[in-house]
Amino acid sequence: MIYIAWMDEHTDQTRKPRADAVRNRERVLEAAKAVFNAGGPEASLEAVAKRAGVGIGTLYRHFPTREDLFEAVYRREVEQLSELAEQLKNASDPVDALRRWLRSGVEFVATKKGMVAALALAVQSGSELHAFSFERLTKAIGSLLDRAAAAGAMRADVSPEDLLRAFFGMCYMHDQPGWQSSVLRMLDVFVDGLRVQPAMKAKVRASAKPAKPAAKRKR
Amino acid sequence: MIYIAWMDEHTDQTRKPRADAVRNRERVLEAAKAVFNAGGPEASLEAVAKRAGVGIGTLYRHFPTREDLFEAVYRREVEQLSELAEQLKNASDPVDALRRWLRSGVEFVATKKGMVAALALAVQSGSELHAFSFERLTKAIGSLLDRAAAAGAMRADVSPEDLLRAFFGMCYMHDQPGWQSSVLRMLDVFVDGLRVQPAMKAKVRASAKPAKPAAKRKR
Amino acid sequence: MIYIAWMDEHTDQTRKPRADAVRNRERVLEAAKAVFNAGGPEASLEAVAKRAGVGIGTLYRHFPTREDLFEAVYRREVEQLSELAEQLKNASDPVDALRRWLRSGVEFVATKKGMVAALALAVQSGSELHAFSFERLTKAIGSLLDRAAAAGAMRADVSPEDLLRAFFGMCYMHDQPGWQSSVLRMLDVFVDGLRVQPAMKAKVRASAKPAKPAAKRKR
Amino acid sequence: MIYIAWMDEHTDQTRKPRADAVRNRERVLEAAKAVFNAGGPEASLEAVAKRAGVGIGTLYRHFPTREDLFEAVYRREVEQLSELAEQLKNASDPVDALRRWLRSGVEFVATKKGMVAALALAVQSGSELHAFSFERLTKAIGSLLDRAAAAGAMRADVSPEDLLRAFFGMCYMHDQPGWQSSVLRMLDVFVDGLRVQPAMKAKVRASAKPAKPAAKRKR
DNA sequence: AATGAATGAGGGTTCATTCAT
DNA sequence: TATGAATGAACCCTCATTCAT
Numbered sequence: 001m002i003y004i005a006w007m008d009e010h011t012d013q014t015r016k017p018r019a020d021a022v023r024n025r026e027r028v029l030e031a032a033k034a035v036f037n038a039g040g041p042e043a044s045l046e047a048v049a050k051r052a053g054v055g056i057g058t059l060y061r062h063f064p065t066r067e068d069l070f071e072a073v074y075r076r077e078v079e080q081l082s083e084l085a086e087q088l089k090n091a092s093d094p095v096d097a098l099r100r101w102l103r104s105g106v107e108f109v110a111t112k113k114g115m116v117a118a119l120a121l122a123v124q125s126g127s128e129l130h131a132f133s134f135e136r137l138t139k140a141i142g143s144l145l146d147r148a149a150a151a152g153a154m155r156a157d158v159s160p161e162d163l164l165r166a167f168f169g170m171c172y173m174h175d176q177p178g179w180q181s182s183v184l185r186m187l188d189v190f191v192d193g194l195r196v197q198p199a200m201k202a203k204v205r206a207s208a209k210p211a212k213p214a215a216k217r218k219r
Numbered sequence: 220m221i222y223i224a225w226m227d228e229h230t231d232q233t234r235k236p237r238a239d240a241v242r243n244r245e246r247v248l249e250a251a252k253a254v255f256n257a258g259g260p261e262a263s264l265e266a267v268a269k270r271a272g273v274g275i276g277t278l279y280r281h282f283p284t285r286e287d288l289f290e291a292v293y294r295r296e297v298e299q300l301s302e303l304a305e306q307l308k309n310a311s312d313p314v315d316a317l318r319r320w321l322r323s324g325v326e327f328v329a330t331k332k333g334m335v336a337a338l339a340l341a342v343q344s345g346s347e348l349h350a351f352s353f354e355r356l357t358k359a360i361g362s363l364l365d366r367a368a369a370a371g372a373m374r375a376d377v378s379p380e381d382l383l384r385a386f387f388g389m390c391y392m393h394d395q396p397g398w399q400s401s402v403l404r405m406l407d408v409f410v411d412g413l414r415v416q417p418a419m420k421a422k423v424r425a426s427a428k429p430a431k432p433a434a435k436r437k438r
Numbered sequence: 439m440i441y442i443a444w445m446d447e448h449t450d451q452t453r454k455p456r457a458d459a460v461r462n463r464e465r466v467l468e469a470a471k472a473v474f475n476a477g478g479p480e481a482s483l484e485a486v487a488k489r490a491g492v493g494i495g496t497l498y499r500h501f502p503t504r505e506d507l508f509e510a511v512y513r514r515e516v517e518q519l520s521e522l523a524e525q526l527k528n529a530s531d532p533v534d535a536l537r538r539w540l541r542s543g544v545e546f547v548a549t550k551k552g553m554v555a556a557l558a559l560a561v562q563s564g565s566e567l568h569a570f571s572f573e574r575l576t577k578a579i580g581s582l583l584d585r586a587a588a589a590g591a592m593r594a595d596v597s598p599e600d601l602l603r604a605f606f607g608m609c610y611m612h613d614q615p616g617w618q619s620s621v622l623r624m625l626d627v628f629v630d631g632l633r634v635q636p637a638m639k640a641k642v643r644a645s646a647k648p649a650k651p652a653a654k655r656k657r
Numbered sequence: 658m659i660y661i662a663w664m665d666e667h668t669d670q671t672r673k674p675r676a677d678a679v680r681n682r683e684r685v686l687e688a689a690k691a692v693f694n695a696g697g698p699e700a701s702l703e704a705v706a707k708r709a710g711v712g713i714g715t716l717y718r719h720f721p722t723r724e725d726l727f728e729a730v731y732r733r734e735v736e737q738l739s740e741l742a743e744q745l746k747n748a749s750d751p752v753d754a755l756r757r758w759l760r761s762g763v764e765f766v767a768t769k770k771g772m773v774a775a776l777a778l779a780v781q782s783g784s785e786l787h788a789f790s791f792e793r794l795t796k797a798i799g800s801l802l803d804r805a806a807a808a809g810a811m812r813a814d815v816s817p818e819d820l821l822r823a824f825f826g827m828c829y830m831h832d833q834p835g836w837q838s839s840v841l842r843m844l845d846v847f848v849d850g851l852r853v854q855p856a857m858k859a860k861v862r863a864s865a866k867p868a869k870p871a872a873k874r875k876r
Numbered sequence: 877a878a879t880g881a882a883t884g885a886g887g888g889t890t891c892a893t894t895c896a897t
Numbered sequence: 898t899a900t901g902a903a904t905g906a907a908c909c910c911t912c913a914t915t916c917a918t
Contacts, residue, residue, distance in 0.1 A: 193412025607826025
C-alpha cells in the first residue's frame with residue numbers, strides 16, 4: 001500500500017500516514033506470519049505483539065480482530081497463488097498446466113505452512129478469510145480445469161473447490177520436513193486420475209456413481 | 220481397555236478394580252467422544268467431566284493427560300477402520316478392495332468427524348496418538364496396497380502413509396453437511412490415478428520424477 | 439447457611455460442603471462488602487479476591503457474575519430493613535410507624551453506605567438485585583403506607599416505590615460524615631407532608647394535579 | 658467559557674485565539690453533552706472526540722482532565738437552573754415560588770439526565786464540579802427559602818443543601834421513562850411538609866428531635 | 877494547534893492442573 | 898477412590914494518557 005498524497009484536513013480524506021504507523025503495521029504483519037507459522041492460528045496475539053516489539057494496543061489498532069490480522073497476512077499469499085494460475089492459462093497442454101500449478105502450489109506452501117493451518121481453521125469457522133480465499137482460488141483453478149475439460153482431456157465431475165480442498169488437506173496433514181515429496185507423489189496420482197481414460201470411464205462410472213455427474217460449474 | 224485385574228503395588232497381590240472405577244472410566248470415554256465430536260479436540264476437559272457426571276478429579280485420575288484421553292477415545296475407532304482393511308484383503312479385485320476401503324472410510328468418518336480433527340491435531344503435535352494410529356492404519360492399508368502392487372495393477376510409488384494423509388486431509392477440509400460426495404468423487408479420481416496405465420506410465424515417470432522411485436516400504 | 443447432613447452419593451443430592459469452601463465464601467463476602475463500600479460497586483473483583491486472600495478463580499467459582507456477588511452481599515441487608523417494617527406494623531400510630539421506619543433506615547444505611555450505591559447502580563441497570571430489593575422493600579413499606587392510608591391519616595397518591603426511591607436517593611447524594619442529620623430533617627418534612635391536611639388539601643390538589651390521583655396500589 | 662484574547666507566554670502580547678481552536682472547543686462541548694447524557698458520565702472520552710469530529714489529542718488540549726470537561730459541560734446548565742430561581746424571587750407567594758422552581762427543575766433535568774449522573778458522581782468524588790454547582794445552586798435556592806422563612810410561611814430547619822440533595826437524589830433514583838410524575842408527586846409532598854403547621858409543630862418536634870434545631874444557614 | 881498512533885496498565889474471564897476432604 | 902474447591906497463569910480487550918508528526 002503506497003500513500004502518495006494527502007487531502008486537505010477539512011475534506012476528511014486520506015492523509016499521509018505516519019511513518020511509525022506504517023513501520024509498525026509491517027512489523028506486526030511479519031511477526032504474525034512468523035508466530036502463526038510456528039504456533040498455529042490460535043497463537044496468542046500478545047505473542048505476536050511482543051515479537052513485533054509493539055504494545056498490544058498497537059496490534060489491536062491495526063487489526064481489531066484476529067480475523068483481520070489473518071486476512072492481512074494471508075490475502076497476499078492467496079493472491080500470488082491465484083496469479084500463478086492466470087499465467088498458466090496460456091500453457092500448451094491444459095492437463096500439464098494444472099499439474100504445474102499444483103506442483104508450484106506445494107513449493108509455495110512449503111514456505112508458508114501457517115497459511116494452510118489458517119485456511120483449515122477458516123474452513124471450520126466459515127470466516128471471511130475462507131470466503132475470500134476460496135472465491136479467489138476457486139476462480140483461478142477453475143479456469144485451468146475448464147480449459148482442460150473443454151479440450152476433452154479431463155473428467156468434468158471434479159469441481160475447483162473439490163480440488164482445492166484436497167490439495168490443502170494433503171498439505172495440512174503433514175508436519176515433518178520433507179513432506180513435499182509425499183504430496184507431490186499424490187498429486188501426480190491425482191492428475192493421472194483426472195485424465196479421461198476411455199476404456200476405463202464406463203467402468204468407473206458404473207461402479208462409482210458420482211453424486212453430481214459432470215456438474216455444470218458456475219464459472 | 221478393560222481392567223480385569225491388576226497388581227497392588229505394595230502387597231504385590233492381584234486385585235480386582237473397584238466396580239465404580241470401571242464404570243466411571245467408561246462414562247468418561249463416552250462423554251469425551253461426544254464432547255470432542257461436537258466441540259473439537261480443544262474442548263474443555265471440565266465439559267467432558269460434567270457430561271460424564273463425574274468430578275474433574277476423576278477424569279484426571281483415569282486419564283492424566285489430554286493425550287491419554289484422546290488415545291483411549293480414538294484407539295477403538297482406529298481399530299475398527301483397520302479391521303475393515305483386514306477383511307477386504309480377501310476381495311477378488313485388489314484395486315477395487317482399496318476403493319471400497321476408502322469409501323467405507325468416508326462413511327465411517329462421517330459419523331465421527333471429531334476423530335479427524337483429533338488426528339489432524341495429533342499430526343501437528345507429533346503425539347502418541349499419531350504414532351499409534353498411523354502405525355495401525357498404515358499396516359492395514361499397506362496390505363491392500365501391497366496386494367495390488369504385487370498383482371501389477373497399481374503403481375508402487377505411493378505409500379500407505381501418503382494415502383492415509385491424503386484421505387484424512389480431504390475429510391478434514393470440509394465443514395458443510397454433504398461433504399461426503401465431494402470426497403467420494405476425489406477418491407475415485409485418486410484410485411483411477413493409481414491404476415497402472417501402460418501407455419501413460421513412461422510419460423508420467425519422465426515428467427514427474429518421483430523423489431523416491433517405488434520406495435521399498437517398511438512393512 | 440448451615441449444612442447438617444449430606445445425602446448418599448448416588449442420589450445426587452446436597453453434600454456436606456468442604457470446610458475451606460465455606461470459609462472462603464464467607465471471606466469473599468466480607469471482602470466484597472468492604473471493597474464495595476470503599477470503592478463503589480464498580481470496584482475490581484480482583485481487589486475483592488486479593489482482600490479476601492483467595493485466588494480470583496475462587497471468587498468466580500462462588501459468584502460467577504458481579505451481580506451474584508452483589509446479591510449475596512446485599513440480600514441480607516435488604517431483608518433486615520424489610521423485617522423492621524414488619525415489626526412496626528403493630529405500632530399504634532401508623533404515621534409514626536412510617537416515620538420510625540424511615541429514621542431507622544437512615545441509621546441502618548449509615549453503617550452500610552455501599553448498599554445504597556449498589557442499589558443506585560442496580561436501578562440504572564435494571565438488574566436482578568434491583569428487582570429483588572424493590573419487591574421486598576416495596577412490600578414492606580407498602581404495608582406501612584396502606585395502614586396509614588386506611589386510617590385516613592395520610593394522602594394516598596404516594597406509592598411505596600416513590601417513597602423508597604426518594605429515601606435512597608437522599609441517602610445517595612451525600613458523602614460527608616454526619617450526613618444523617620440532613621436526611622433525618624428531610625424525612626421529617628416528608629412525613630409532615632404526607633399527613634392529610636384538610637384545609638390544605640383542596641388547594642394542593644387544585645394546583646398540583648397529581649398524575650394518578652390516589653392510584654390504587656397493587657399491594 | 659469564551660476566549661476573547663489571551664497573553665502569549667513568550668512575547669507577553671495579547672493574541673486572538675485561532676478560529677479553529679474556538680470552533681473545536683465548542684464542538685467538543687456539544688459532543689460531550691450528547692455522549693454523557695446518553696452513556697453516563699463514565700462514557701469514553703474517545704467516543705466524545707469521535708462524535709465531535711476531532712482527534713483525541715485535541716480534546717485533551719482543551720480539557721486536560723475529565724473533570725474539566727464535566728465542569729465546562731454542566732456549568733452552563735447549572736447556571737440556567739440558578740437563574741430560574743432569581744426570576745422566581747419576585748413571585749407573590751414564596752412557597753409557591755419554591756414549588757415552581759422544583760417543578761421546573763424536574764422538567765429541566767428530564768432533558769439532561771446525564772447532568773444528574775454527573776452531579777451524583779461529583780458528590781461522591783468531592784470534585785470541583787460539585788463545589789461549584791452546589792455553591793451556585795445553593796445560593797439560588799437559598800434565596801427562595803429565606804424569603805419564605807422570613808414570611809413565616811415555612812419551617813426553617815431545612816437548608817438549601819438539604820433540599821438540593823433531596824431533589825437530585827430523587828431524580829437520580831429513576832431510570833424509567835415517565836419517572837417525572839413520580840418525582841413531581843414527591844415534591845408536592847415535600848413542599849406541603851415545609852409549610853408551617855402550628856397545630857402539628859409541637860407534636861412533630863416532640864417526637865422527632867431534630868438534630869440541629871433551625872440551624873442558622875451560612876447564606 | 878491538531879491529529880491520531882503508541883503504549884501499557886488494568887480488568888474480565890477461562891481452564892488446566894493440583895490438592896484437601 | 899471420588900469429588901470438586903482452589904489456584905493462577907494466560908488471554909482478551911479497552912481506554913486513559915502521552916507523544917511524534
